[in-house]
Amino acid sequence: MLHTRYLWPVSFLLLSVLASESLVFGAEDLSGSLNAQLQQGHLAAAQADLEMRLKAEPEEAQARFGLGVVQVLSAIEKLGQEQYRFGAMSGNIRNLPVLRLRVPVNLEPDEVRYEQVRQIIADFQRRLIEAEAELAKVDLKQKFKLKLDLNTIRLDLIGSGKKEDQTTFLQLFNAVNQRGPIAALPDLSVAFDNGDVLWLRGYCHFIAAFCDMILAYDHQRLFDHVGQLIYPRHISSEPITEPLDLVGGKDQTWQFMDLITAIHLLNLPLKEPPRMESARQHLLEMIRMSRESWALIQAETDDDREWLPNPQQKGVLRIPVTREIIDGWHAVLIEMEELLEGRKLVPFWRDYASVFGGNREIPEGTRGINLKRVFAEPRDFDLILLIQGSGVRPYLERGPLSTPETWENLGRVFRGQFFGFAAWFN
Structure with a gap:
């Protein structure tokens, strides 16, 4: 039989544990x-x-x-x-x-x-x-x-x-x-739950980046x-003397x-140049949030109406998320970050693509566009000059490329539904 002189410290310890737990779990739902x-x-x-x-x-x-x-x-x-x-x-x-x-x-x-x-x-x-x-x-x-x-x-x-x-x-x-x-x-x-906090923060950063890119021009x-x-x-x-449409x-x-x-x-x-670099920073934060959210999601052991499930969970959308898909998503995040930091370049389409035909194999050591500089050193935007190539000539460099083959290989992991998963995963 437990002596009463040992009972009070045990009771105090139990109450302390329960009190500390209530700080996290005990508040009214x-x-x-x-x-x-x-x-x-x-x-x-x-x-x-x-x-x-x-x-x-x-x-x-x-x-x-x-x-x-x-x-x-x-x-x-x-x-x-x-x-x-x-x-x-x-x-x-x-x-x-x-x-x-x-x-x-x-x-x-x-x-x-x-x-x-x-x-x-x-x-x-x-x-x-x-x-x-x-x-x-x-x-x-x-x-x-x-x-x-x-x-x-x-x-x-x-x-x-x-x-x-x-x-x-x-x-x-x-x-x-x-x-x-x-x-x-x-x-x-x-x-x-916890992983969804970072997921929603990432979405806020993504939309904020989109707003910045609009307001920059x-x-x-x-x-x-x-x-x-x-x-x-x-x-x-x-001043308009006559409206364009009467109906x-x-x-x-x-x-x-x-x-x-x-x-x-x-x-x-270009109207507000600093907004382009602000957009890049928001996109980098989105990538960081996505990595951290998936670290928390993968550590979960429950299975309770998950928005973003790990491979052991089902999820409310009833779409299975395999280990291969998660690894593929992390590879996408790496490739995006490499581009935004200028460590990899976007292949310059005039070096390998034909307007009225198929694409050629991208030559080794060919030129690419430094996406980091596009954001950090913005210029006026002209869609036709962009497509024609003159609009990106100031950003051309030689270096490692993020090739279409890389993205095609990543896309296969998502069974042809890359954009759907990207919109969901953030």
């Missing part, structure tokens, strides 16, 4: 309350509640991750509201594969100027960077899970505040990726002549001609 708010589209209320909770418990990983998720969703919702206000993608162009956005059609859009469009993109990027900074505060030493049902998250892309006007997150995804695996899955209740002339492709009531920077520009033939004109006008002056 907020999944239910957060899901209820997201199902109603109450993002502002969800953010306020999470911020209040974090004032009391600033180190709580689940609440911190939840706040970052809500901030990302709020950034998407605000972008949608701004685009709806100005009638973005209201014409037939919204049916093009890359532009299938689920922003509702606005029959009475406001007028918009190019400066306003730039500000929309800059504000979207700022909100994503703020969300990423919030996610960076998550203590990854704490093991946590946040269960969210992607089927029921609702966003108010109109800004009406009415539930009947809201769009589900799943509708947004399927509108962009109509053949994606998510469309056919009824249950998308995901138990997000001046699209005013393009906007003046073909802004109607996106915004029905765009305002040109030059709203909805004729598909003329929209096709506008698209041809847009290609012709992709001659963009």
Whole structure:
């Protein structure tokens, strides 16, 4: 029988262990309350509640991750509201594969100027960077899970505040990726965990890089002549005596001609040069986040509604992820980093490709484009000169190349679905 004089230190030790565990696992699970708010589209209320909770418990990983998720969703919702206000993608162009956005059609859009469009993109990027900074505060030493049902998250892309006007997150995804695996899955209740924090941070960096690359250049002339492709009531920077269209520009033939004109006008002056290097840094951070997220994912031993599964887990998307696929993805990350750091070059197409025929074998020691210098030493962008080759001549060097064969070999690992896996894996 254990003597009472030994009982109190044992009890104290047990209580100490339980107390320390409660700091990580004992806090009330907020999944239910957060899901209820997201199902109603109450993002502002969800953010306020999470911020209040974090004032009391600033180190709580689940609440911190939840706040970052809500901030990302709020950034998407605000972008949608701004685009709806100005009638973005209201014409037939919204049916093009890359532009299938689920922003509702606005029959009475406001007028918009190019400066306003730039500000929309800059504000979207700022909100994503703020969300990423919030996610960076998550203590990854704490093991946590946040269960969210992607089927029921609702966003108010109109800004009406009415539930009947809201769009589900799943509708947004399927509108962009109509053949994606998510469309056919009824249950998308995901138990997000530590590895998913870094995955979402990586996505924030990727989109921030894309915004930087847009804002680095001046699209005013393009906007003046073909802004109607996106915004029905765009305002040109030059005085217009007669509108181009009297019927709203909805004729598909003329929209096709506008698209041809847009290609012709992709001659963009450099406006904010530092943004190109900023974009490169965001892409490098995306690569780092992806590596670190997969290190955590591969170390997991549970199997609980995983968003990104390791080979021993199933995952809610029901797509098996093998060791070969993970190794292939790490090889892709290495190749991307080598290009962004200028240690490998993009092969110069004029040395091996024919405009009207097949490609020749790339000669040994041939020239390539230093992608790092493209970002670090940006110049005006001209699509035709880029294709013709003159536009990249300042960046030509000789050195190790990232060959098409390398990417073809990597692509085989993903069974012909490289871009689908890349969009998923980040």
